[in-house]
Amino acid sequence: MDSFWIDPFSFIGSQLAAWLTGLGLAENWVSLILQLVGALALGTAVLILTFLLIWAERKIVARIQDRLGPNRVGPYGIFQTVADLLKLVTKELITPEGADLLPYNLAPLLAVMSVVGLWAVIPMAPTLLGADIHVGVLYIVSVGSIGTLGILLAGLSSNNKYALLGAFRTVALMISYAVPMALALLVPVLLAGSMSMQEIVLAQKGLPFLLLAPVAALIFFVSSIAEVGRAPFDLLEAESEIVAGFHIEYSGLKFGMFFVAEFLHAFTISALTAVLFMGGWRGPWAEQYTALGFLYFLVKTSLVYFVVIWIRGSFPRIRIDQMNALNWKLITPVALAGLVVTAVAEKVALELGAPRLLTHLAGNALLIFAAAAGLGAYARAARRRSELLAKASKAEAPAG
Amino acid sequence: MHIETLIWLIPLPPVLAFAMIVLFAHRSNRLSHFLAIGSMLISWGLAMVVFGNAVTTKDLGHHPFQVSIPWLPMGETAFRIGVMIDPLSAVTLFFVAWTCLAIFVYSIGYHNFGKPRDPGDRPGLPPHAGGIEPMYARFFAFISLFAFGMLTLVLSDNLLLLFIGWEIMGLCSYLLIGFWYGKPSARDAMVKAFMTTRVGDVFMLLGLAYLYSATGTLSYREILFNEHVLSALAATPSVIPVLSTAGMIGLLLFIGTVGKSAQWPLHVWLPDAMEGPTPVSAMIHAAAMVSAGVYLIVRFFPLITAGWHEGGALTPTMTVIAFIGAFTALFAATIALAQNDIKRVLAYSTISQLGYMVAAVGIGAFVAAAFHLITHAFFKALLFLGSGSVIHGVEHGARETGEHLDPNDMMNMGGLRKKMPITFWTFLIGGFALSGFPLITAGFWSKDEILADAFAHGHWAVFLTLALAALLTAFYTMRQIALTFLGEPRTEAAKHAHESVWTMTLPLVVLAVFAVGAGWAGIPEHFPVIGGLLPNWMHEFVSGSLLEHPEALEFNPVPLLVSVAVALGGLTLGWLAYRRVPAGGEDPLKRPLGPVHTVLKNKYYFDEFYAAVFVRPAYWLAETFTYRWLDRGVIDGFLHWVGRTALRVGSFLRNYVDLPIVNGAGDAVGEGVKRSGRIIRVIQTGRVQEYLIIGVVFAGVLISYLLLLRP
Amino acid sequence: MIPLSWFLIFAALLFCVGLYGALARRNAIAILMAIELMLNAVNINLVAFWRYLGPEAVSGQAFALVVFAVAASEAAVGLALMISIYRRRHTVAVEEIDMMKW
């Protein structure tokens, strides 16, 4: 039983357990209750975290767009989100004509559920994680895409064509980008030799996978952004085309749920990126002082999250055909090749005793070079085609 | 190059020329006759080379040039096809090559090459206005094929190949006699020739088959140069008691000769064959076909005379041959007396001369027969070509004067001596050779040989018959010469006739040289004055074709005197009788002979006789008996009855078996299937689910059975 | 602890429900769903037997994985077929898709 300062999380857990057994409950009931409490605490924590995220995002984007952003409610407008929440809560819950009630009401729950469910396997500290299941990565893939289901249901059930279009866009986007994301996820699994998140984090001792597999990290990052549907992949709610996309018919708290889910999902993928490629809670003295590890984790995640916001503020939205082309013509092949390259490099390093870092870096460099070459060839071909078309039209012009 | 290879090559050029003319060159007359004559020239050159080799070869008889290849497998053995040059075929090749070449060249002039084609000429009709022959190229194609046949026949080393050549020539003679198929007479003549020779050929084929079955081979060497085979054949009796197998085969082959060489009684086709162009007449009646007949029996002399010893009694076969030969000689000579058609006279003289040879073979005078064959070939070809030249001249005159007359009729000629000198002199040489003018002409020596042989072996009948025939020969020859060339022209056409072109006269000259010189090769050495000046080369050489050499006859003045007497006597009589026959005057023989002359003029009514005996019955058989009764009545009747019966049976089967039973069953099956289908189809809804239901139900039943009911 | 028979009965019930759906529904997509249910029942059986009879052996889970693959491909092809059928005939009612009958 170590003291609070060393490991606050397990300290609290053990205290609770002792108290419950003192009440005279059976062992397994105690464990059950503890698990429920842990899940509850975790969910609530991340949901509350969302207030902070929304505020931070609005401020940062405002800065990027050379505005002030929220600054009235509380210091630096930090309670702006709370005000918004109150407003949403008080709004009326409108159910559109001809809506399919069951999915219409189920959709927001699913959206939030998937995001919160993800946090169950993210190790935030050496001793702070919901469940260390040995197929955590697979869990992430499957649970993460339940959000897709929610969005789809929302689009289908609310009897509205814009919602339907948004839903279809979403499905196209998410199903497509789930492929390279899963492929990229396999790289850390391969490197760590395990699918458990905690194992992966432990495997990044002194050498985060970001250095070993930069390409895979990039691909994972990009495709997760697409998975979340944030800018520049936010064409599922492209205001200019389909008014608000899938959640056009939602109001009040249901809309709020989608809202929360989106922001939290963005933060979640930042956390995943941090865990899978940047060593998660790893850092100096993190083993001894788990709170320190938690701090490292938050810092890394925030860093990635800042990049996400930065991207959102910087890049224009891409068209849907560009989105598909980008995925199927560039990212997925590169992800496949990256997986193979990593496997080969790992094997080489293992068998021939070559320096691991150099081998992987060389492999990734090769990969990048090949991808660049392919892109160049594709671009040239496209340019030639367009030129030919232009010539043809010019030739026709006088004739016609 | 081996000599055998050369022998192989001899017959090929003509047949190649034939194919090329027929296939490619028939549009160009010049190219056609260049092909034909060029090919014949090549064959001639090869033949001369081969002949030279043969002559200079020692003891050719026992070591002939021979090469053969297996051709037609017959079970364990095979018909071998090959070529052979022994003394007999060598000399035959010699005259065949020469005469054929001469005739080829002659044909150019005869068919008016170089003259424009007369628009009035139709193919199948002789050019009436002196234009070029419409079917010029075809003529050369035919004679090339003819030459091929003859050369094949001469060069073959077995009877089968000989027969092939024989039949090729038969076809060609048919085609060439009917060359002017526009003329009905030509058509009849071609059919007549073909049919008549067919009779002989059938028997010859029988003999061939008999020979093969008896000896198992057809090669000359294996039969004729094989003592055992010959004696065996002579010993074994044949189906006809009086004849030995050898005699039987010889007789059958001889009948072939009778057909081919127009011996009595199958002689009737030859005079009519004069309907063909004159070169054809020369070809058929001098160089090739008729000679082929004699060549056959001369070649098979050892077989025919098997079982006969020199000086001994003749075998039945030989008797028959001798009789037919002698009789034909006399008989044909008598007919020739009364003919006015210049070519017909020659035709009958040919028949009689061939009779001489046949008779010679019959009495065992091998060398004499071969000798006369050669000399006769030369001077008879000469005579035919000369007569053609004469006819040509007369036709020319007729065209000039524009009078319509038969250019072949000697009564329309006369006094052509001055008009066409070359023709006259060459014809005179030929005529004298034919009639056996003493000492200089070839005919004298060969004919004298035969007479001497007959006399020496005491065949009196033959001797007398032949002597009489020789007298008549000299007589009608002189008659012909006198009527044609001597005296005064009896028609305008004869006045305006003139000499033929060089392509026609040159062959005449060449042949005339041979007509004289060929005889000197066979002068008996015991001859009084000039005997021994030249060695009797012919006897030495040709007799090499036999196993044992017949020794040369010792000299006997009687036959010599007789032959000299008959020759000179006949000539003088003819000259006296026909020295000057006035225009329109009748034949001086008519009055003394009276009705006999008519009989002779009508050739003893042989044609009518045959027409009555064979042709009309054949017509009747075909027309009335076979067609009307047999075909219409019996066969057709039977067939109709069968047909009607079959019809009834069929209708019965259809109405009482097929429709009710078979069709009924079939329809029943079909209907049943349809009904059951209509019933069962409701199961097949096309809905997969319902199929699945059925399947599942059965699966459930099966499972429950397996689990519950099964112990 | 849970006896094996519970899983088996559960699987059997699920299978039969799926079977009924596959046989009775008119909509082809519903039939597809029912088939998925049946496949799941089969998987439950496989995994249950693995767990209870041979946790050492990997065969049960391997088979289950193969069943997953089969289910995925089956769904893909089936749905594609339905789309094309719908494009051609504007219906997905199976009893109207009966071109296979006489």
Add this chain to the structure above:
Amino acid sequence: MTILQIIFLLTAFLTLLAALRVVTSPSMVHAALWLILALAGVAVVFILLNATFLAVVQVAVYIDAIAIMIIIVVMLTRGAVRGQGHTVSKTWWAAALSALVMLTGLLVMLLQAPVRGALPPTLPLDQEAFLERLGQALVDVNQYILPFEVASVLLVAAMVGAIIVAWPLFVRRGEEER
């Protein structure tokens, strides 16, 4: 009656209920949703069977891929489903009958099964190592490489086939042929 048993019974009940709704609900969208619920229940059952990996795969494959595909197709063919009154065909009674026959057969078989009352043995090794073994077994020449490869080939073929079949180009060509 342990907790696990309670959980199992609840899960089984929910799953069967969802399955029944799947095969009975008139609306295809609802059916799809119920299907998702049933599949999730099956995943829970897998977890109860200590097959976490399979449970996760179940979610990933069925719920994320197949269910979403089904929903999409339902939406695409929405016009067809509307307006056709009956949800079950005329032969539904036969279907029910055969299903019952099958059920009885299966239950009878179960009653005869010798292992029906077996209790789960303790798991010999932790799932991590087992998962490794499973992975190696799938690519082991002596064990399951053939089914594994066949399954992969099957997936590729299914993908290509689905693309070809659903390709509008081919549809248009086919319609031109008509």
